[in-house]
Amino acid sequence: MSDTVIKVENLSKRYVLGNIGSGSLSQDLNAAWARLRGKENPNAKIDAKTFDSKNPEFWALKDISFDVNQGDVLGIIGKNGAGKSTLLKVLSRITSPTSGNYKVKGRIASLLEVGTGFHPELTGRENLFLNGAILGMSKTEIRSKFDEIVEFSGVSKFIDTPVKRYSSGMYVRLAFAVAAHLEPEILIVDEVLAVGDAEFQKKCMGKMKDVSGQGRTVLFVSHNIAAIKSLCTKGLYLQNGTVLKSGLIEPVITEYLAENKKIAETGEIPDDFKRVYGNGDARFRKVYITDFDNNVMKQLPFGEKFKIHLEFDATKNLTETTVSVMIGTTSGENFLYSTDKNFSVHESKNFEKGKHHIEIEVDAKLLPGNFYITAGISISKSGFTLDWVENVYLLTVDKIGLNKGEDYPWETVHGYVEPATNWKYKFLN
Amino acid sequence: MNVTHDSDEKWTLVVKPEVNPFDLRLAELWRYRDLVMLFVRRDFVSTYKQTILGPLWFIIQPVLTTLTFTIIFGNIAKIPTDGIPQMLFYLSGLVSWNYFAECLNKTSNTFIGNAHIFGKVYFPRMAVPVSIVISNLVTYFIQFLLFLGFYVYFIATGTVVHPNAALLLLPFLLLIMACLGLGMGIIISSMTTKYRDLRFLVTFGVQLMMYATPVIYPMSLLSPKAQFYISLNPMSSVIETFRYAFLGSGNLNFMHLAYSAIFSLSILFIGVLFFNKVEKNFMDTV
Numbered sequence: 001m002s003d004t005v006i007k008v009e010n011l012s013k014r015y016v017l018g019n020i021g022s023g024s025l026s027q028d029l030n031a032a033w034a035r036l037r038g039k040e041n042p043n044a045k046i047d048a049k050t051f052d053s054k055n056p057e058f059w060a061l062k063d064i065s066f067d068v069n070q071g072d073v074l075g076i077i078g079k080n081g082a083g084k085s086t087l088l089k090v091l092s093r094i095t096s097p098t099s100g101n102y103k104v105k106g107r108i109a110s111l112l113e114v115g116t117g118f119h120p121e122l123t124g125r126e127n128l129f130l131n132g133a134i135l136g137m138s139k140t141e142i143r144s145k146f147d148e149i150v151e152f153s154g155v156s157k158f159i160d161t162p163v164k165r166y167s168s169g170m171y172v173r174l175a176f177a178v179a180a181h182l183e184p185e186i187l188i189v190d191e192v193l194a195v196g197d198a199e200f201q202k203k204c205m206g207k208m209k210d211v212s213g214q215g216r217t218v219l220f221v222s223h224n225i226a227a228i229k230s231l232c233t234k235g236l237y238l239q240n241g242t243v244l245k246s247g248l249i250e251p252v253i254t255e256y257l258a259e260n261k262k263i264a265e266t267g268e269i270p271d272d273f274k275r276v277y278g279n280g281d282a283r284f285r286k287v288y289i290t291d292f293d294n295n296v297m298k299q300l301p302f303g304e305k306f307k308i309h310l311e312f313d314a315t316k317n318l319t320e321t322t323v324s325v326m327i328g329t330t331s332g333e334n335f336l337y338s339t340d341k342n343f344s345v346h347e348s349k350n351f352e353k354g355k356h357h358i359e360i361e362v363d364a365k366l367l368p369g370n371f372y373i374t375a376g377i378s379i380s381k382s383g384f385t386l387d388w389v390e391n392v393y394l395l396t397v398d399k400i401g402l403n404k405g406e407d408y409p410w411e412t413v414h415g416y417v418e419p420a421t422n423w424k425y426k427f428l429n
Numbered sequence: 430m431n432v433t434h435d436s437d438e439k440w441t442l443v444v445k446p447e448v449n450p451f452d453l454r455l456a457e458l459w460r461y462r463d464l465v466m467l468f469v470r471r472d473f474v475s476t477y478k479q480t481i482l483g484p485l486w487f488i489i490q491p492v493l494t495t496l497t498f499t500i501i502f503g504n505i506a507k508i509p510t511d512g513i514p515q516m517l518f519y520l521s522g523l524v525s526w527n528y529f530a531e532c533l534n535k536t537s538n539t540f541i542g543n544a545h546i547f548g549k550v551y552f553p554r555m556a557v558p559v560s561i562v563i564s565n566l567v568t569y570f571i572q573f574l575l576f577l578g579f580y581v582y583f584i585a586t587g588t589v590v591h592p593n594a595a596l597l598l599l600p601f602l603l604l605i606m607a608c609l610g611l612g613m614g615i616i617i618s619s620m621t622t623k624y625r626d627l628r629f630l631v632t633f634g635v636q637l638m639m640y641a642t643p644v645i646y647p648m649s650l651l652s653p654k655a656q657f658y659i660s661l662n663p664m665s666s667v668i669e670t671f672r673y674a675f676l677g678s679g680n681l682n683f684m685h686l687a688y689s690a691i692f693s694l695s696i697l698f699i700g701v702l703f704f705n706k707v708e709k710n711f712m713d714t715v
Contacts, residue, residue, distance in 0.1 A: 007440075015713060089712070093551035096446055096709040103440040113549045121475040130471055133464040134550055162478070 003105070005186060005217050006068040006091075010100035013061040013086050013241075060086035062241040063100070068186075068219065068234070073212040075232030075249055076221045077256050079391060083241040084221045085190070088112060091219065092188055106185030106217075109136050113190070115175030120164035124155060124174055127163050131178045145181045153177035180207045187211060191222035205231070223330075229253060240275075264372065264394035265298070277388040281318060282351075282377045286311040287392045289373065292361070300395060301402040303365055310358040310375050312387065320348040320381060325360060326374040327416075328391065334374060335416050336364060348380040365418040368399045368408050448709065450702050458553045468560030473567055487571040491527065495519045502645045511647040511678035513590070517583055518676070522644035524576050525606065525671050528569040529664055530635045532610025535561045537617035537631045540711050547712060554708040555701070558618070562611050569603070580675060591677025595670060598686075602667050605686075605693045609663055612696035619700075619707040622714055643668050648679055663689040 061083045068074050076084050089095050091102065092110035117134040118127045128149060132142040142149075150156045153174040155166070163171055189208065208231055212218050222228050228235070228249070235252030237245040245255045263269060267288035289297050290307050300306055308325050328334035338360065340349060372391035378384055399408040458465075477483045495516060502508045503515040510518035536558040540547070543557055584590060621627045639645075642664045648656055659665050666685035673679045 090444075093444065094548060095712045097444065099446055101443060101445040104442040104444075105440055108442065110550060116549045117546045119471055119475055121478040122471060126471070126474065130467045133461075133467045134546065134552060136461075136552065139463040139467075 003070040004067045005070050005105045006102060006219075008064055008066050008068075008091075008100075008102040011061055011064040011087075011090065011097050011102055012059060012099045013083075013090055013095070014098040015058045015060055059241050061090065061097075064238075064241070064243055065100075066236060066243060066246055068217060070217060071212075071215045072234045073218045073220065073232045074234045074236055075228035075252075076219065076236045076238065077223075077225070077228060077252070078238035078244075079260075081240075081390070082238040084238055086241075087238065088188055088190055088219070088221055104186065107136070108186040108188065109182045109184035110188035111135075111179050111182075111190065112188075114172060114179050118163055118171070118175060121162055123162055124150075124159040124166070128159075128174065128178055131175065132181075135179065135182055136184070137182065149177045149181050152180060176204060176207075180204075184216070186217045186219070188219045189221070191220075191224060191227075225253060225257065260391070263392050267373075267393040269389055269392055273389065275388060277376075277385040279384075279386060281316060282312050282314050282321075282386040284310065284312045284375055284377075284387055284389045284392070285355075287373055287375050287389065289393060289395050298394070298396060300366070300397050301400055302368055302398055302408045303406050304402045306362055306395075308360040308362060308373060310360070311355065312358075312377065313355055314351045314353050317353050318351040318377075318386070320379060321351060321377055321386065322348060322380045323358060323377045324375070326376075327364075327366070327395075328372050328374060329416065330370045330372060330394075338362070365420075366395075366397045367413050367416055367418055368397050369413055369416065371395045371397065371416070448706060450706060453701055453705065454553060454555075458555050458559070461552055461556050464552060465556045465560045465563065468557065469564040469567070472560065472564040484571070487568050488575050491520065491523050491572050491575060494523055498523070498645055508646050509650060511649060511672075511676075513672075513676050513678050514583055514588055517579055517588070517590075518647075518672075518678075519645065520576050520579055521672050521675060522642075522668050524569070524572045525602070525668055526639055526642065526644050526664070527572065528565055528603070529606040529610045529667075530639070531565045531568065532562050532607060533614045533617075533635055534631060535565070536611055536614025537621065538628065539615065539618040540622045540707070541618070541625070541628070544712070555615075555704065558611055558615050558704075561614075562607050565610075566603075566607075590675065592675055593673070593677060595674035595681050598670055598674060601686075601690075602671055605663070605667055605689050608693040608697040609689075612693065612698075612700035615700040615704040616696070619703045619711075622707055622711040638662070638664070641665075643679070647672075660685050660688075663692040665689075 064083075064087065076087065078084050086095075088110065089112075090097050091108075092112060094110075094112075115127075115131060117131055119130065122130065128146070129139065129142055133139065150159055153170075153176070155170045155174050158166065158170065163174070166174070205227065208218065208220070212231065212233075218231075220228065220232060232249045235246065235249040235256075236243060237252050237256050239259075244259075245252050263273065267286050269284050269286060286309070288309050289300070290309060291297050291300070292305055292307065294307070297306060310323065310325065322339050324337065324339035326334035326338075327336040340358075371394070373393040373395065374388075374390045375392065376388040377386045378388075379386065401407040477486055480486060482489065498519040499515045503510065503519070513521075539554070539557050539561075547554060580590070617627055617631055641659060641662050643659065648659065648665070648669055651659060660682075666682060666689045669679040670681055670686060673681045
């Protein structure tokens, strides 16, 4: 019978948005004066994701409970905004819970970043001690492992050189070496750790496996399902700040993939689709992509132009709204953004109550890869979000081109979009 | 967050949202003493890296300021210095004042200046301001030695000064300055997490406060009424006592000194309470 080393009970974390962090006293006074007169805050952020100004609360975690046993390697998965990072921050004591509590048995160390506190002017040796101490090691502990850490990092030649002279690779290697030699009973790791080249990532993964092999407990957050699968024994699937599924890793991953796939395959958004943002005045029903002949496309030949289709219900008459679409990577970063406002033309759309269909012709040459579509609709002036659906359609762009000779010619893909460019050459000497 | 290390329970750490404001968690800070000392080292080493004169700047700065004071306040404004050589008079005030001012200035930036570290890893946040107070102590001793150098030089060249038993109060004066600088600094740093404006006020405020402290003038120059107001400033008695101990000028008033001590400790206590309250959630607002 394994021992419970972390017990999380009804943990909740609330963020209050808008009225804090304005950053300066004058802005706060300004906002207070505006409130007094019943006007809107002149300094309110114009953001498509802004919340209801009367209820600017956001529960990043809501009533989370789970246990972690000694020796578990717990993989925490979920979409962006599901609460993974907040959970890590609360468990790492970077910020405190709003309600609920958790108990821990044993020393806990968190690695949300490598090289925290590295000072560019200090030498590798000095930084090694400093970073080790920041992560909770004592001086004697660091001293006893010093040779081992330096050996592991492979920068022994430059250990007395200021780290600002290091290449970024050396810097990360030294930083990781320190982190890898932490020996807490419980280790919390964020996926940002998996930076650097493929070889280094392999090393990180190897070290993580060693750590978990020693019967220590690890909490690991990642978007990389393959990594989670190979490392973790248990899983915790978060959605909108709540635990959707937990337990052995396999079923949790299956559930996660199924949930994601179901929507992203067809673009049909079920009635119970959980939104992080939006008040329900509009509801997206379907998001999909077609070619210019209106054939639904899951896989697009390289170089083919496409159309994004949005179907939504307006549950009442909507005035002065802005609809926006985003194309993002599978790890959740949007790199293309478009709206019918086109930024410069201050024209807003009105929608009658009922079903609507929008067709957006996109002239962007996406490079081969997998992409997610995100759509949003908001009030133009205030930026108040009516609906927001993330990563609802998965599009694959092939290396094979539409016509012969238009294939993507290279082995590797750098970036996501090929813009129209004009190259001019000049012979100088 | 309320953190208890209760041995009766099997848990080593229990984190709850409620805070016991009087739990100062000094034991935890003590466990991180290595980190505090490494911060001190970092501050000291990094400040003068890539400067030609290196740690000499610790000495050059007060000497240049003293020269400036001698020219402006001594020779142009002709403010009397109680019969003490101007150089010695200004330096004695400056060395102490610098310690307090540096402690205040630097600790007041604790949260904002370290947000990138605080956002990534937990350690008792108090380790940072405490390390600042200690690393400034190193600077203080260097500058104090400089003062002693001038002091011995002036005695050797025949200046009559009256060192006395008040010299024994020196560690006590240091403690008052450290508490006051740290206390005010962490209060301001706690408030700057919400209001950044304060940061600009601090630099200015500290400068202004120097003129409300007998650094560039002797207390004896003032009218009794002005003396009363100036002695409300807890730094005044510190500077006056320091001068009295080494130079025999000024006066030693134990009442004023006791006032300064109580004031400083209260400020520090309030500061720690404030700091502990802010540290648990400040990452959400920075």
